[in-house]
Amino acid sequence: MVTIMIREANNSDKSPILNFCKNTFSWGDYIQYVWNYWLAEGNLFVIEKKQPVGICHAIFSKNQVWVEGIRINPDNHRQGLASKLVHHVESIAKEKQISFSYMLIDIENSSSLEMAKNLNYKIYETWNFYSILPQITHGHNIEFGQIPHTKKITHYVKSWRWLVLDEKSLIQLYKQNKIIVANNSGDTSIAILTDSEHFANTLIVTLFSGSEKNTLELISYIQNYCAEKKYHKIQILTREKISFTNSIEHKITFNLMRKSLN
Ligand SMILES: CC(C)(COP(=O)(O)OP(=O)(O)OC[C@H]1O[C@@H](n2cnc3c(N)ncnc32)[C@H](O)[C@@H]1OP(=O)(O)O)[C@@H](O)C(=O)NCCC(=O)NCCS
Structure with missing residues:
Protein backbone atom coordinates (compact mmCIF):
# COMPACT_ATOMS: atom_id res chain seq x y z
CA MET A 1 0.00 0.00 0.00
CA SER A 99 -14.71 29.23 13.43
CA PHE A 100 -14.93 29.50 9.63
CA SER A 101 -13.17 28.20 6.54
CA TYR A 102 -13.52 30.00 3.21
CA MET A 103 -12.60 29.24 -0.38
CA LEU A 104 -13.35 30.91 -3.71
CA ILE A 105 -14.56 28.81 -6.64
CA ASP A 106 -15.37 29.77 -10.24
CA ILE A 107 -19.08 29.07 -10.74
CA GLU A 108 -18.12 27.04 -13.83
CA ASN A 109 -15.65 24.82 -11.95
CA SER A 110 -18.14 22.04 -11.30
CA SER A 111 -15.61 19.49 -9.98
CA SER A 112 -14.31 21.91 -7.39
CA LEU A 113 -17.83 23.00 -6.41
CA GLU A 114 -18.80 19.34 -6.01
CA MET A 115 -15.76 18.75 -3.86
CA ALA A 116 -16.59 21.75 -1.67
CA LYS A 117 -20.22 20.68 -1.31
CA ASN A 118 -19.05 17.18 -0.42
CA LEU A 119 -16.96 18.74 2.34
CA ASN A 120 -20.01 20.66 3.63
CA TYR A 121 -19.11 24.08 2.29
CA LYS A 122 -22.10 26.27 1.42
CA ILE A 123 -22.34 29.18 -1.00
CA TYR A 124 -21.91 32.22 1.25
CA GLU A 125 -21.85 34.96 -1.41
CA THR A 126 -21.39 35.28 -5.17
CA TRP A 127 -18.78 37.73 -6.45
CA ASN A 128 -18.07 39.05 -9.94
CA PHE A 129 -14.60 39.77 -11.25
CA TYR A 130 -14.31 42.65 -13.74
CA SER A 131 -11.34 44.42 -15.24
CA ILE A 132 -10.97 48.02 -16.35
CA LEU A 133 -8.07 49.83 -17.98
CA PRO A 134 -6.12 52.75 -16.56
CA GLN A 135 -7.07 55.92 -18.41
CA ILE A 136 -6.82 59.67 -17.84
CA THR A 137 -10.29 60.98 -16.98
CA HIS A 138 -11.50 64.28 -15.56
CA GLY A 139 -13.79 65.76 -12.92
CA HIS A 140 -14.43 63.07 -10.33
CA ASN A 141 -16.80 63.71 -7.54
CA ILE A 142 -15.51 61.34 -4.89
CA GLU A 143 -14.32 61.56 -1.29
CA PHE A 144 -11.80 59.66 0.77
CA GLY A 145 -13.85 58.56 3.66
CA GLN A 146 -15.19 56.01 6.02
CA ILE A 147 -17.78 53.40 5.20
CA PRO A 148 -21.25 54.62 6.25
CA HIS A 149 -22.59 52.59 9.20
CA THR A 150 -25.68 51.69 7.19
CA LYS A 151 -23.52 49.55 4.85
CA LYS A 152 -23.00 46.08 6.26
CA ILE A 153 -19.57 45.18 4.93
CA THR A 154 -17.86 42.16 6.46
CA HIS A 155 -14.95 41.46 4.09
CA TYR A 156 -12.61 43.16 1.66
CA VAL A 157 -10.31 41.62 -0.90
CA LYS A 158 -6.54 41.72 -0.48
CA SER A 159 -4.43 39.71 -2.94
CA TRP A 160 -7.50 37.65 -3.85
CA ARG A 161 -8.25 36.76 -0.25
CA TRP A 162 -11.47 37.83 1.35
CA LEU A 163 -10.28 39.24 4.68
CA VAL A 164 -12.34 40.28 7.68
CA LEU A 165 -12.97 44.02 7.64
CA ASP A 166 -12.78 44.72 11.36
CA GLU A 167 -12.34 48.09 13.05
CA LYS A 168 -8.53 47.84 12.98
CA SER A 169 -8.29 47.14 9.23
CA LEU A 170 -10.92 49.79 8.58
CA ILE A 171 -8.94 52.48 10.40
CA GLN A 172 -5.74 51.41 8.64
CA LEU A 173 -7.35 51.57 5.20
CA TYR A 174 -8.98 54.89 6.05
CA LYS A 175 -5.68 56.43 7.19
CA GLN A 176 -3.99 55.27 3.98
CA ASN A 177 -6.74 56.88 1.85
CA LYS A 178 -7.68 53.46 0.51
CA ILE A 179 -11.43 53.90 0.98
CA ILE A 180 -13.15 56.01 -1.65
CA VAL A 181 -16.78 56.97 -1.53
CA ALA A 182 -19.16 58.45 -4.12
CA ASN A 183 -22.23 59.90 -2.50
CA ASN A 184 -23.71 62.19 -5.14
CA SER A 185 -27.12 60.96 -6.12
CA GLY A 186 -28.83 57.81 -4.94
CA ASP A 187 -27.28 54.98 -3.00
CA THR A 188 -23.63 55.46 -1.96
CA SER A 189 -20.93 53.49 -3.81
CA ILE A 190 -17.74 52.52 -1.99
CA ALA A 191 -14.42 51.11 -3.18
CA ILE A 192 -11.53 49.74 -1.16
CA LEU A 193 -8.19 49.89 -2.99
CA THR A 194 -5.32 47.50 -2.31
CA ASP A 195 -2.10 46.70 -4.14
CA SER A 196 -1.63 43.10 -5.21
CA GLU A 197 1.16 41.55 -3.12
CA HIS A 198 1.91 38.98 -5.81
CA PHE A 199 1.64 40.86 -9.10
CA ALA A 200 3.39 44.13 -9.95
CA ASN A 201 1.41 47.25 -10.89
CA THR A 202 -1.92 45.58 -10.16
CA LEU A 203 -4.64 47.33 -8.20
CA ILE A 204 -7.34 45.23 -6.56
CA VAL A 205 -10.63 47.00 -5.91
CA THR A 206 -13.40 45.71 -3.66
CA LEU A 207 -16.46 47.55 -4.94
CA PHE A 208 -19.76 47.98 -3.15
CA SER A 209 -21.90 49.43 -5.88
CA GLY A 210 -24.76 51.76 -5.02
CA SER A 211 -26.39 53.89 -7.71
CA GLU A 212 -25.12 53.71 -11.30
CA LYS A 213 -24.03 57.33 -11.19
CA ASN A 214 -21.98 56.88 -8.03
CA THR A 215 -20.34 53.72 -9.33
CA LEU A 216 -19.43 55.44 -12.61
CA GLU A 217 -17.79 58.25 -10.60
CA LEU A 218 -15.70 55.69 -8.71
CA ILE A 219 -14.73 53.80 -11.85
CA SER A 220 -13.69 56.98 -13.58
CA TYR A 221 -11.65 58.09 -10.55
CA ILE A 222 -9.93 54.70 -10.27
CA GLN A 223 -9.04 54.68 -13.98
CA ASN A 224 -7.45 58.09 -13.65
CA TYR A 225 -5.66 57.21 -10.36
CA CYS A 226 -4.17 54.13 -12.02
CA ALA A 227 -3.14 55.97 -15.18
CA GLU A 228 -1.33 58.58 -13.07
CA LYS A 229 0.30 55.98 -10.83
CA LYS A 230 1.29 53.77 -13.79
CA TYR A 231 -0.67 50.68 -12.83
CA HIS A 232 -1.06 48.11 -15.61
CA LYS A 233 -4.03 46.14 -14.34
CA ILE A 234 -7.16 46.97 -12.38
CA GLN A 235 -9.10 44.03 -10.96
CA ILE A 236 -12.54 44.74 -9.54
CA LEU A 237 -14.37 42.34 -7.24
CA THR A 238 -18.00 43.12 -6.54
CA ARG A 239 -21.17 41.31 -5.55
CA GLU A 240 -23.21 43.47 -7.90
CA LYS A 241 -23.56 42.97 -11.65
CA ILE A 242 -22.15 46.00 -13.48
CA SER A 243 -23.77 46.12 -16.90
CA PHE A 244 -24.29 49.85 -17.35
CA THR A 245 -20.89 50.77 -18.81
CA ASN A 246 -18.72 49.44 -21.64
CA SER A 247 -15.50 50.44 -19.92
CA ILE A 248 -15.71 47.41 -17.64
CA GLU A 249 -15.12 43.84 -18.81
CA HIS A 250 -16.67 40.88 -17.02
CA LYS A 251 -14.13 38.09 -16.50
CA ILE A 252 -15.38 35.42 -14.09
CA THR A 253 -18.08 34.92 -11.48
CA PHE A 254 -17.08 33.15 -8.26
CA ASN A 255 -18.85 31.55 -5.36
CA LEU A 256 -17.37 32.41 -2.01
CA MET A 257 -17.81 29.14 -0.13
CA ARG A 258 -17.94 28.96 3.65
CA LYS A 259 -18.00 26.21 6.23
CA SER A 260 -18.56 26.53 9.94
CA LEU A 261 -15.86 24.61 11.82
CA ASN A 262 -17.67 24.59 15.16
C1 LIG B 1 -11.10 20.04 -7.90
C2 LIG B 1 -9.96 19.12 -7.53
C3 LIG B 1 -9.03 19.87 -6.56
C4 LIG B 1 -10.53 17.88 -6.83
O1 LIG B 1 -9.47 17.06 -6.40
P1 LIG B 1 -9.67 15.50 -6.13
O2 LIG B 1 -8.50 15.03 -5.30
O3 LIG B 1 -9.92 14.79 -7.38
O4 LIG B 1 -10.97 15.53 -5.24
P2 LIG B 1 -11.47 14.40 -4.25
O5 LIG B 1 -11.02 13.06 -4.74
O6 LIG B 1 -11.12 14.76 -2.85
O7 LIG B 1 -13.04 14.51 -4.49
C5 LIG B 1 -13.97 14.59 -3.46
C6 LIG B 1 -15.37 14.67 -4.04
O8 LIG B 1 -15.50 15.84 -4.85
C7 LIG B 1 -16.35 15.57 -5.96
N1 LIG B 1 -15.59 15.65 -7.20
C8 LIG B 1 -14.27 15.81 -7.35
N2 LIG B 1 -13.94 15.88 -8.66
C9 LIG B 1 -15.10 15.75 -9.34
C10 LIG B 1 -15.41 15.76 -10.72
N3 LIG B 1 -14.47 15.88 -11.67
N4 LIG B 1 -16.71 15.61 -11.07
C11 LIG B 1 -17.68 15.49 -10.13
N5 LIG B 1 -17.44 15.48 -8.80
C12 LIG B 1 -16.16 15.61 -8.41
C13 LIG B 1 -16.86 14.17 -5.76
O9 LIG B 1 -18.03 14.26 -4.99
C14 LIG B 1 -15.72 13.55 -4.97
O10 LIG B 1 -16.12 12.43 -4.22
P3 LIG B 1 -16.19 10.99 -4.96
O11 LIG B 1 -14.95 10.82 -5.77
O12 LIG B 1 -16.28 10.05 -3.80
O13 LIG B 1 -17.42 11.01 -5.80
C15 LIG B 1 -9.16 18.63 -8.77
O14 LIG B 1 -10.09 18.21 -9.76
C16 LIG B 1 -8.26 19.68 -9.37
O15 LIG B 1 -7.07 19.79 -9.03
N6 LIG B 1 -8.82 20.49 -10.30
C17 LIG B 1 -8.10 21.54 -10.96
C18 LIG B 1 -7.79 22.71 -10.01
C19 LIG B 1 -9.01 23.25 -9.33
O16 LIG B 1 -10.08 23.40 -9.88
N7 LIG B 1 -8.78 23.60 -8.05
C20 LIG B 1 -9.80 24.17 -7.22
C21 LIG B 1 -9.80 25.63 -7.39
S1 LIG B 1 -10.89 26.36 -6.23
Whole structure:
Protein backbone atom coordinates (compact mmCIF):
# COMPACT_ATOMS: atom_id res chain seq x y z
CA MET A 1 0.00 0.00 0.00
CA VAL A 2 1.30 3.48 -0.86
CA THR A 3 1.57 5.83 2.10
CA ILE A 4 -0.12 9.20 1.73
CA MET A 5 1.49 12.05 3.64
CA ILE A 6 0.74 15.75 4.06
CA ARG A 7 3.60 18.09 4.95
CA GLU A 8 4.76 21.69 4.51
CA ALA A 9 6.15 22.36 1.02
CA ASN A 10 9.83 23.04 0.42
CA ASN A 11 11.91 24.35 -2.49
CA SER A 12 12.36 20.93 -4.06
CA ASP A 13 8.58 20.57 -4.52
CA LYS A 14 8.38 23.51 -6.89
CA SER A 15 9.32 21.73 -10.09
CA PRO A 16 7.22 18.52 -9.66
CA ILE A 17 4.21 20.60 -8.59
CA LEU A 18 4.48 23.21 -11.35
CA ASN A 19 4.71 20.37 -13.86
CA PHE A 20 0.99 19.71 -13.42
CA CYS A 21 -0.09 23.30 -12.66
CA LYS A 22 0.31 24.74 -16.15
CA ASN A 23 -2.93 24.23 -18.02
CA THR A 24 -5.28 23.80 -15.09
CA PHE A 25 -7.84 26.27 -16.46
CA SER A 26 -8.70 27.51 -19.96
CA TRP A 27 -6.51 30.56 -19.26
CA GLY A 28 -3.62 28.56 -17.74
CA ASP A 29 -2.73 28.81 -14.05
CA TYR A 30 -1.17 31.26 -11.60
CA ILE A 31 0.64 28.92 -9.18
CA GLN A 32 4.04 29.51 -10.84
CA TYR A 33 3.74 33.24 -10.08
CA VAL A 34 2.78 32.86 -6.41
CA TRP A 35 4.80 29.77 -5.44
CA ASN A 36 7.73 31.70 -3.87
CA TYR A 37 5.41 34.06 -1.97
CA TRP A 38 3.27 31.23 -0.66
CA LEU A 39 6.32 29.21 0.38
CA ALA A 40 7.63 32.25 2.26
CA GLU A 41 4.23 32.88 3.88
CA GLY A 42 4.12 29.30 5.18
CA ASN A 43 1.20 26.90 5.36
CA LEU A 44 1.75 25.74 1.80
CA PHE A 45 0.90 22.05 2.07
CA VAL A 46 1.93 19.22 -0.20
CA ILE A 47 0.25 15.86 -0.38
CA GLU A 48 2.65 13.09 -1.26
CA LYS A 49 2.12 9.63 -2.66
CA LYS A 50 5.73 8.55 -3.22
CA GLN A 51 6.03 11.93 -4.93
CA PRO A 52 4.22 15.26 -4.56
CA VAL A 53 0.76 14.94 -6.14
CA GLY A 54 -1.10 17.96 -4.81
CA ILE A 55 -0.99 21.26 -2.95
CA CYS A 56 -3.07 23.80 -1.14
CA HIS A 57 -2.24 27.02 0.67
CA ALA A 58 -3.87 28.30 3.85
CA ILE A 59 -3.96 31.66 5.56
CA PHE A 60 -5.11 31.66 9.18
CA SER A 61 -6.24 35.13 10.15
CA LYS A 62 -8.58 36.36 12.84
CA ASN A 63 -11.55 34.01 13.04
CA GLN A 64 -11.16 32.42 9.61
CA VAL A 65 -8.96 30.28 7.46
CA TRP A 66 -8.64 31.08 3.76
CA VAL A 67 -7.96 28.01 1.59
CA GLU A 68 -6.52 28.66 -1.87
CA GLY A 69 -4.64 27.01 -4.72
CA ILE A 70 -5.96 23.47 -4.34
CA ARG A 71 -4.35 21.46 -7.13
CA ILE A 72 -4.19 17.70 -7.58
CA ASN A 73 -2.18 16.05 -10.36
CA PRO A 74 -4.80 15.00 -12.97
CA ASP A 75 -3.37 11.43 -12.81
CA ASN A 76 -4.52 11.29 -9.18
CA HIS A 77 -7.98 12.84 -9.30
CA ARG A 78 -10.90 11.21 -7.48
CA GLN A 79 -8.70 9.51 -4.90
CA GLY A 80 -9.86 11.77 -2.08
CA LEU A 81 -6.57 13.71 -2.05
CA ALA A 82 -7.98 17.25 -2.26
CA SER A 83 -10.46 16.36 0.48
CA LYS A 84 -7.57 15.13 2.66
CA LEU A 85 -5.69 18.42 2.14
CA VAL A 86 -8.73 20.49 3.04
CA HIS A 87 -9.43 18.36 6.13
CA HIS A 88 -5.80 18.82 7.17
CA VAL A 89 -6.12 22.62 6.96
CA GLU A 90 -9.47 22.55 8.76
CA SER A 91 -8.02 20.51 11.62
CA ILE A 92 -5.21 23.07 12.10
CA ALA A 93 -7.83 25.84 12.03
CA LYS A 94 -9.87 24.05 14.70
CA GLU A 95 -6.77 23.75 16.91
CA LYS A 96 -6.44 27.51 16.56
CA GLN A 97 -10.12 27.88 17.61
CA ILE A 98 -10.98 29.35 14.22
CA SER A 99 -14.71 29.23 13.43
CA PHE A 100 -14.93 29.50 9.63
CA SER A 101 -13.17 28.20 6.54
CA TYR A 102 -13.52 30.00 3.21
CA MET A 103 -12.60 29.24 -0.38
CA LEU A 104 -13.35 30.91 -3.71
CA ILE A 105 -14.56 28.81 -6.64
CA ASP A 106 -15.37 29.77 -10.24
CA ILE A 107 -19.08 29.07 -10.74
CA GLU A 108 -18.12 27.04 -13.83
CA ASN A 109 -15.65 24.82 -11.95
CA SER A 110 -18.14 22.04 -11.30
CA SER A 111 -15.61 19.49 -9.98
CA SER A 112 -14.31 21.91 -7.39
CA LEU A 113 -17.83 23.00 -6.41
CA GLU A 114 -18.80 19.34 -6.01
CA MET A 115 -15.76 18.75 -3.86
CA ALA A 116 -16.59 21.75 -1.67
CA LYS A 117 -20.22 20.68 -1.31
CA ASN A 118 -19.05 17.18 -0.42
CA LEU A 119 -16.96 18.74 2.34
CA ASN A 120 -20.01 20.66 3.63
CA TYR A 121 -19.11 24.08 2.29
CA LYS A 122 -22.10 26.27 1.42
CA ILE A 123 -22.34 29.18 -1.00
CA TYR A 124 -21.91 32.22 1.25
CA GLU A 125 -21.85 34.96 -1.41
CA THR A 126 -21.39 35.28 -5.17
CA TRP A 127 -18.78 37.73 -6.45
CA ASN A 128 -18.07 39.05 -9.94
CA PHE A 129 -14.60 39.77 -11.25
CA TYR A 130 -14.31 42.65 -13.74
CA SER A 131 -11.34 44.42 -15.24
CA ILE A 132 -10.97 48.02 -16.35
CA LEU A 133 -8.07 49.83 -17.98
CA PRO A 134 -6.12 52.75 -16.56
CA GLN A 135 -7.07 55.92 -18.41
CA ILE A 136 -6.82 59.67 -17.84
CA THR A 137 -10.29 60.98 -16.98
CA HIS A 138 -11.50 64.28 -15.56
CA GLY A 139 -13.79 65.76 -12.92
CA HIS A 140 -14.43 63.07 -10.33
CA ASN A 141 -16.80 63.71 -7.54
CA ILE A 142 -15.51 61.34 -4.89
CA GLU A 143 -14.32 61.56 -1.29
CA PHE A 144 -11.80 59.66 0.77
CA GLY A 145 -13.85 58.56 3.66
CA GLN A 146 -15.19 56.01 6.02
CA ILE A 147 -17.78 53.40 5.20
CA PRO A 148 -21.25 54.62 6.25
CA HIS A 149 -22.59 52.59 9.20
CA THR A 150 -25.68 51.69 7.19
CA LYS A 151 -23.52 49.55 4.85
CA LYS A 152 -23.00 46.08 6.26
CA ILE A 153 -19.57 45.18 4.93
CA THR A 154 -17.86 42.16 6.46
CA HIS A 155 -14.95 41.46 4.09
CA TYR A 156 -12.61 43.16 1.66
CA VAL A 157 -10.31 41.62 -0.90
CA LYS A 158 -6.54 41.72 -0.48
CA SER A 159 -4.43 39.71 -2.94
CA TRP A 160 -7.50 37.65 -3.85
CA ARG A 161 -8.25 36.76 -0.25
CA TRP A 162 -11.47 37.83 1.35
CA LEU A 163 -10.28 39.24 4.68
CA VAL A 164 -12.34 40.28 7.68
CA LEU A 165 -12.97 44.02 7.64
CA ASP A 166 -12.78 44.72 11.36
CA GLU A 167 -12.34 48.09 13.05
CA LYS A 168 -8.53 47.84 12.98
CA SER A 169 -8.29 47.14 9.23
CA LEU A 170 -10.92 49.79 8.58
CA ILE A 171 -8.94 52.48 10.40
CA GLN A 172 -5.74 51.41 8.64
CA LEU A 173 -7.35 51.57 5.20
CA TYR A 174 -8.98 54.89 6.05
CA LYS A 175 -5.68 56.43 7.19
CA GLN A 176 -3.99 55.27 3.98
CA ASN A 177 -6.74 56.88 1.85
CA LYS A 178 -7.68 53.46 0.51
CA ILE A 179 -11.43 53.90 0.98
CA ILE A 180 -13.15 56.01 -1.65
CA VAL A 181 -16.78 56.97 -1.53
CA ALA A 182 -19.16 58.45 -4.12
CA ASN A 183 -22.23 59.90 -2.50
CA ASN A 184 -23.71 62.19 -5.14
CA SER A 185 -27.12 60.96 -6.12
CA GLY A 186 -28.83 57.81 -4.94
CA ASP A 187 -27.28 54.98 -3.00
CA THR A 188 -23.63 55.46 -1.96
CA SER A 189 -20.93 53.49 -3.81
CA ILE A 190 -17.74 52.52 -1.99
CA ALA A 191 -14.42 51.11 -3.18
CA ILE A 192 -11.53 49.74 -1.16
CA LEU A 193 -8.19 49.89 -2.99
CA THR A 194 -5.32 47.50 -2.31
CA ASP A 195 -2.10 46.70 -4.14
CA SER A 196 -1.63 43.10 -5.21
CA GLU A 197 1.16 41.55 -3.12
CA HIS A 198 1.91 38.98 -5.81
CA PHE A 199 1.64 40.86 -9.10
CA ALA A 200 3.39 44.13 -9.95
CA ASN A 201 1.41 47.25 -10.89
CA THR A 202 -1.92 45.58 -10.16
CA LEU A 203 -4.64 47.33 -8.20
CA ILE A 204 -7.34 45.23 -6.56
CA VAL A 205 -10.63 47.00 -5.91
CA THR A 206 -13.40 45.71 -3.66
CA LEU A 207 -16.46 47.55 -4.94
CA PHE A 208 -19.76 47.98 -3.15
CA SER A 209 -21.90 49.43 -5.88
CA GLY A 210 -24.76 51.76 -5.02
CA SER A 211 -26.39 53.89 -7.71
CA GLU A 212 -25.12 53.71 -11.30
CA LYS A 213 -24.03 57.33 -11.19
CA ASN A 214 -21.98 56.88 -8.03
CA THR A 215 -20.34 53.72 -9.33
CA LEU A 216 -19.43 55.44 -12.61
CA GLU A 217 -17.79 58.25 -10.60
CA LEU A 218 -15.70 55.69 -8.71
CA ILE A 219 -14.73 53.80 -11.85
CA SER A 220 -13.69 56.98 -13.58
CA TYR A 221 -11.65 58.09 -10.55
CA ILE A 222 -9.93 54.70 -10.27
CA GLN A 223 -9.04 54.68 -13.98
CA ASN A 224 -7.45 58.09 -13.65
CA TYR A 225 -5.66 57.21 -10.36
CA CYS A 226 -4.17 54.13 -12.02
CA ALA A 227 -3.14 55.97 -15.18
CA GLU A 228 -1.33 58.58 -13.07
CA LYS A 229 0.30 55.98 -10.83
CA LYS A 230 1.29 53.77 -13.79
CA TYR A 231 -0.67 50.68 -12.83
CA HIS A 232 -1.06 48.11 -15.61
CA LYS A 233 -4.03 46.14 -14.34
CA ILE A 234 -7.16 46.97 -12.38
CA GLN A 235 -9.10 44.03 -10.96
CA ILE A 236 -12.54 44.74 -9.54
CA LEU A 237 -14.37 42.34 -7.24
CA THR A 238 -18.00 43.12 -6.54
CA ARG A 239 -21.17 41.31 -5.55
CA GLU A 240 -23.21 43.47 -7.90
CA LYS A 241 -23.56 42.97 -11.65
CA ILE A 242 -22.15 46.00 -13.48
CA SER A 243 -23.77 46.12 -16.90
CA PHE A 244 -24.29 49.85 -17.35
CA THR A 245 -20.89 50.77 -18.81
CA ASN A 246 -18.72 49.44 -21.64
CA SER A 247 -15.50 50.44 -19.92
CA ILE A 248 -15.71 47.41 -17.64
CA GLU A 249 -15.12 43.84 -18.81
CA HIS A 250 -16.67 40.88 -17.02
CA LYS A 251 -14.13 38.09 -16.50
CA ILE A 252 -15.38 35.42 -14.09
CA THR A 253 -18.08 34.92 -11.48
CA PHE A 254 -17.08 33.15 -8.26
CA ASN A 255 -18.85 31.55 -5.36
CA LEU A 256 -17.37 32.41 -2.01
CA MET A 257 -17.81 29.14 -0.13
CA ARG A 258 -17.94 28.96 3.65
CA LYS A 259 -18.00 26.21 6.23
CA SER A 260 -18.56 26.53 9.94
CA LEU A 261 -15.86 24.61 11.82
CA ASN A 262 -17.67 24.59 15.16
C1 LIG B 1 -11.10 20.04 -7.90
C2 LIG B 1 -9.96 19.12 -7.53
C3 LIG B 1 -9.03 19.87 -6.56
C4 LIG B 1 -10.53 17.88 -6.83
O1 LIG B 1 -9.47 17.06 -6.40
P1 LIG B 1 -9.67 15.50 -6.13
O2 LIG B 1 -8.50 15.03 -5.30
O3 LIG B 1 -9.92 14.79 -7.38
O4 LIG B 1 -10.97 15.53 -5.24
P2 LIG B 1 -11.47 14.40 -4.25
O5 LIG B 1 -11.02 13.06 -4.74
O6 LIG B 1 -11.12 14.76 -2.85
O7 LIG B 1 -13.04 14.51 -4.49
C5 LIG B 1 -13.97 14.59 -3.46
C6 LIG B 1 -15.37 14.67 -4.04
O8 LIG B 1 -15.50 15.84 -4.85
C7 LIG B 1 -16.35 15.57 -5.96
N1 LIG B 1 -15.59 15.65 -7.20
C8 LIG B 1 -14.27 15.81 -7.35
N2 LIG B 1 -13.94 15.88 -8.66
C9 LIG B 1 -15.10 15.75 -9.34
C10 LIG B 1 -15.41 15.76 -10.72
N3 LIG B 1 -14.47 15.88 -11.67
N4 LIG B 1 -16.71 15.61 -11.07
C11 LIG B 1 -17.68 15.49 -10.13
N5 LIG B 1 -17.44 15.48 -8.80
C12 LIG B 1 -16.16 15.61 -8.41
C13 LIG B 1 -16.86 14.17 -5.76
O9 LIG B 1 -18.03 14.26 -4.99
C14 LIG B 1 -15.72 13.55 -4.97
O10 LIG B 1 -16.12 12.43 -4.22
P3 LIG B 1 -16.19 10.99 -4.96
O11 LIG B 1 -14.95 10.82 -5.77
O12 LIG B 1 -16.28 10.05 -3.80
O13 LIG B 1 -17.42 11.01 -5.80
C15 LIG B 1 -9.16 18.63 -8.77
O14 LIG B 1 -10.09 18.21 -9.76
C16 LIG B 1 -8.26 19.68 -9.37
O15 LIG B 1 -7.07 19.79 -9.03
N6 LIG B 1 -8.82 20.49 -10.30
C17 LIG B 1 -8.10 21.54 -10.96
C18 LIG B 1 -7.79 22.71 -10.01
C19 LIG B 1 -9.01 23.25 -9.33
O16 LIG B 1 -10.08 23.40 -9.88
N7 LIG B 1 -8.78 23.60 -8.05
C20 LIG B 1 -9.80 24.17 -7.22
C21 LIG B 1 -9.80 25.63 -7.39
S1 LIG B 1 -10.89 26.36 -6.23
